[in-house]
Amino acid sequence: MKRRSFLKTGALASISLPFVQNGFSMQAVAKHLFEVPKSAEDKVLVLIRMNGGNDGLNMVFPRDQYAELVVQRANILVPEASILPLTTDVGLHPKMTGLQTLYNEGKLSVLQNVGYPEPNRSHFRSTDIWTTGSLDVNQTSGWLGRYFDSTYPNFPDAYPNVDYPDPFAISMGSEVSATCQGLVGNFSHAVNDPFSTGVLPLTPVVNDGSYYGSQIEYISTLINQTNEYGQQINSAAVAGNSLSNLYDPLNSLAVQLKYVAQMISGGLKTKVYILNINGFDTHDAQVDANDVSEGAHAILLQRLSDAIRAFQHDLQLLGLEQRVAGMTFSEFGRQIASNGSLGTDHGDAAPLFLFGSCISSGIVGPNPQIPNQVNNQAGLPMQIDFRNVYASLLKDWFEVDPNVIQSLFEQNIQYLDILQGCTNAVENQEGIKHEQQALAFPNPSLGMQHLKFWSEGAHYQIFIVSQQGKIEAKIYDAYLEAGQQILGFNLQKLASGSYYYLIKSAEKQQLVALQKL
Numbered sequence: 001m002k003r004r005s006f007l008k009t010g011a012l013a014s015i016s017l018p019f020v021q022n023g024f025s026m027q028a029v030a031k032h033l034f035e036v037p038k039s040a041e042d043k044v045l046v047l048i049r050m051n052g053g054n055d056g057l058n059m060v061f062p063r064d065q066y067a068e069l070v071v072q073r074a075n076i077l078v079p080e081a082s083i084l085p086l087t088t089d090v091g092l093h094p095k096m097t098g099l100q101t102l103y104n105e106g107k108l109s110v111l112q113n114v115g116y117p118e119p120n121r122s123h124f125r126s127t128d129i130w131t132t133g134s135l136d137v138n139q140t141s142g143w144l145g146r147y148f149d150s151t152y153p154n155f156p157d158a159y160p161n162v163d164y165p166d167p168f169a170i171s172m173g174s175e176v177s178a179t180c181q182g183l184v185g186n187f188s189h190a191v192n193d194p195f196s197t198g199v200l201p202l203t204p205v206v207n208d209g210s211y212y213g214s215q216i217e218y219i220s221t222l223i224n225q226t227n228e229y230g231q232q233i234n235s236a237a238v239a240g241n242s243l244s245n246l247y248d249p250l251n252s253l254a255v256q257l258k259y260v261a262q263m264i265s266g267g268l269k270t271k272v273y274i275l276n277i278n279g280f281d282t283h284d285a286q287v288d289a290n291d292v293s294e295g296a297h298a299i300l301l302q303r304l305s306d307a308i309r310a311f312q313h314d315l316q317l318l319g320l321e322q323r324v325a326g327m328t329f330s331e332f333g334r335q336i337a338s339n340g341s342l343g344t345d346h347g348d349a350a351p352l353f354l355f356g357s358c359i360s361s362g363i364v365g366p367n368p369q370i371p372n373q374v375n376n377q378a379g380l381p382m383q384i385d386f387r388n389v390y391a392s393l394l395k396d397w398f399e400v401d402p403n404v405i406q407s408l409f410e411q412n413i414q415y416l417d418i419l420q421g422c423t424n425a426v427e428n429q430e431g432i433k434h435e436q437q438a439l440a441f442p443n444p445s446l447g448m449q450h451l452k453f454w455s456e457g458a459h460y461q462i463f464i465v466s467q468q469g470k471i472e473a474k475i476y477d478a479y480l481e482a483g484q485q486i487l488g489f490n491l492q493k494l495a496s497g498s499y500y501y502l503i504k505s506a507e508k509q510q511l512v513a514l515q516k517l
Helices: 003-009 011-015 063-073 097-104 123-132 143-151 211-239 252-265 296-318 386-396 402-408
Strands: 026-030 044-050 060-062 090-092 108-115 169-171 188-190 270-277 324-329 350-355 362-364 425-427 433-435 439-441 448-455 458-466 471-480 483-490 497-504 509-516
Touching: 044 252, 044 296, 060 063, 090 097, 097 108, 097 296, 097 350, 108 386, 143 402, 188 211, 211 252, 252 270, 252 296, 270 296, 296 324, 296 350, 324 386, 386 402, 439 509, 448 458, 448 497, 448 509, 471 483
Parallel strands: 044 270, 044 324, 108 362, 169 188
Antiparallel strands: 026 169, 026 270, 060 090, 108 350, 324 350, 425 433, 439 448, 448 483, 458 471, 458 497, 497 509
């Protein structure tokens, strides 16, 4: 049996997964995951998987098509008045006040109709597609595992070491993440509670040159690696901190995100954290029979929303917001029409969230179209390929070479502008600083709106100008210290329409589009 086969059967995976808690799992991918410019070295990506197939139409509502939703899912549809508005056409489930707050703060983006071509409604197959980043049924390595293999072909031999002291991947759950599966082994390392990583017993092994001796030596290597990584994780957790009072100790996702904040603040040099929350396979009892705003799905959405809100609040207090971006996803959405069991069945595309202070807040992609009549158990068709989302995060957040990114995926990548809201001044590979796009949020706005941009430490004037270039109002005239600035303006007296903010200093000027409802 080859090492790669032995690993995949679970024996070594079990050794590297000594900790389990409530079926909840997390992975993290460590410091030198990508050969990137210095400006991206400390960036962290948090991925939250909603296991089971999330009903996107009960999470993000196309408000402009509520009448059609009544026809297709009257037995589970929340009252129109209870939907939390993001825009005139898009709203959230009433339990998701935390994410509505983030949207209003310019820290949430909704990507509509995300999926993959020729969708498969099997949990197992669809999960394989999302974790491998490939439609090829013969592909067994994860999209991150393939990158690891190309960069660290000798893993796990000689790891950890002085250059790479932290684990490449951390998994919390009953099995390692297929996302990080390489050709020889999985780059995941198991952690349940970073404050209690434990030590596995290790007996010195001498390889006698036999097949048995080779395999036992390999197991010994993994046990030693597990113990050393555990010490690194524990040290970071102890050194770290958490400042937010919004975490619910009964919300397992919130607890795990708090751990992530503590590990990041404690200096663990990891790059990607993947967390799992189970329960989204809502074929029946998705809603409460007596109150459709309550029920199993509502509970899950509130846990997700509250946990992300608490995490983002913590990052803000810790001064880590501009280092961390996040994304939610599920293996597929649900069908457009509900079933007769107060639930929904397996579908196709669904929305996902991006969150963080560097996210280009807003709605990406048009609302899904809800027909008056649904045939053949239809789901929502894909409009955004999830692999393009992965690729865009790699390129814009981690600044990975597009040629390297393209080699990870089978299809021709099309990049999305999903991180334009970051206001950091970033050095490119030639050492030249450039500023990322300023952001107005929420946009469009009914009244109060904020403008986020990067100040060079100068006197600024800010105007509202029409589409034709006419100055409608001067709304700011003062000196601003160098660094990120967030200014609030009341637009209630401004007539409905499309305008620009003109941000002007002695050295330069910048236009930011805004829409007043």
